[in-house]
Amino acid sequence: MxxxxxxxxxxxxxxxxxxxxxxxxxxxxxxxxxxxxxxxxxxxxxxxxxxxxxxxxxxxxxxxxxxxxxxxxxxxxxxxxxxxxxxxxxxxxxxxxxxxxxxxxxxxxxxxxxxxxxxxxxxxxxxxxxxxxxxxxxxxxxxxxxxxxxxxxxxxxxNESLDEESFSDGLLEYPQYTRPETYCSKRVPDVLLSGHHANIGQWRLQKRLEKTLSYRPDLLETTSLDANSRKVLNELKEHSAKGTVDDGRN
Known part of the structure; x- marks a missing residue:
């Protein structure tokens, strides 16, 4: 170009x-x-x-x-x-x-x-x-x-980097962490250190939905979600109503 x-x-x-x-x-x-x-x-x-x-x-x-x-x-x-x-x-x-x-x-x-x-x-x-x-x-x-x-x-x-960015599929991006594991008493979520790719993927999905729901709920009105994403979103709304959200540290 x-x-x-x-x-x-x-x-x-x-x-x-x-x-x-x-x-x-x-x-x-x-x-x-x-x-x-x-x-x-x-x-x-x-x-x-x-x-x-x-x-x-x-x-x-x-x-x-x-x-x-x-x-x-x-x-x-x-x-x-x-x-x-x-x-x-x-x-x-x-x-x-x-x-x-x-x-x-x-x-x-x-x-x-x-x-x-x-x-x-x-x-x-x-x-x-x-x-x-x-x-x-x-x-x-x-x-x-x-x-x-x-x-x-x-x-x-x-292409891998582009696929996971904010707005690539209508959702905001999940939080990113790198070394060290602990800084100023703040520790990287345990799930990211587990090596369990399925759990990491699910955690990242949850965080994308959580952030989008909090910062840009308008995006969820036009974004097509699969069954798993819709289930996670509904759970987040329930947890939010109760004042509890899983941060992935356990």
């Missing part, structure tokens, strides 16, 4: 592609990227990229001309263009999986009060909201989406 980032602040995003798992994906050729500073496409001597909004109001709006010129320079109309925005569609794991199937993605990074609507009308395929809050940097929002997407591409992360 090739990822294009169209931005006023290239320094915010460049480091992301040169570190950690992304760096390995770039070095292996699984991912390639370019960062386009659309300020360099402004035609006036001050390289102006924003102006006051028509109709009045606070803040500034990113202008059409430099941003459209930058998008034209990479042939954006023939690619899938993503614009992170609080007024877009909600971003989900399923959405990330859809985007991961593309050969190229273009990310338009907004700032201030956003970008001129005509840029969205002419170029943008996906206006995406990463959450019900507002941030000032379209670069940060774009990198959230990039991070969720690129790791789903074959060869970046093992």
């Amino acid at each position: 090739k990822i294009h980032i169209v931005t006023l602040f290239p320094g915010i995003v460049e480091g992301f592609f040169n570190n950690s798992i992304m760096k390995r994906a770039v070095e292996s050729g699984t991912i390639s990227f370019d960062v386009i500073d659309f300020r360099s496409f402004a035609s006036d001597r001050h390289h102006t990229c924003d102006d006051a909004p028509f109709g009045g109001g606070a803040g500034m709006v990113i202008k059409c001309e430099p941003l459209c010129a930058a998008l034209d320079s990479i042939g954006a109309k023939g690619k899938r263009v993503v614009y992170p925005s609080p007024s877009g569609r909600k971003f989900t794991q399923q959405y990330a999986e859809d985007l991961s199937k593309e050969e190229e993605l273009v990310f338009v990074c907004g700032h201030y009060e956003g970008i001129d609507q005509r840029v969205i009308d002419l170029y943008v395929d996906d206006e995406i909201c990463i959450g019900d809050y507002v941030i000032s940097s379209g670069e940060v929002a774009s990198l959230v989406i990039v991070d969720a997407v690129y790791r789903l591409i074959g060869g970046v992360i093992s």
Whole structure:
């Protein structure tokens, strides 16, 4: 996959592609990227990229001309263009999986009060909201989406790791532990030290259901559960009503 980032602040995003798992994906050729500073496409001597909004109001709006010129320079109309925005569609794991199937993605990074609507009308395929809050940097929002997407591409992360993550099947992930066995008087649950894979699997299922029930009960309304998972969930609800939950330490 090739990822294009169209931005006023290239320094915010460049480091992301040169570190950690992304760096390995770039070095292996699984991912390639370019960062386009659309300020360099402004035609006036001050390289102006924003102006006051028509109709009045606070803040500034990113202008059409430099941003459209930058998008034209990479042939954006023939690619899938993503614009992170609080007024877009909600971003989900399923959405990330859809985007991961593309050969190229273009990310338009907004700032201030956003970008001129005509840029969205002419170029943008996906206006995406990463959450019900507002941030000032379209670069940060774009990198959230990039991070969720690129790791789903074959060869970046093992399928086993992806299968057990939060949202992979509609549930949140179970707790993780590593050495030492005891830290600050807190001990790893005994079941994880038992070597009994069936019991470990059942404990992990219980913890996934328990966490989802506690933090994101809305997910359980749309998640398809097998008979065993449904049984465990019903038991958790009963234990919760009684104020008792098995922590796997016995």
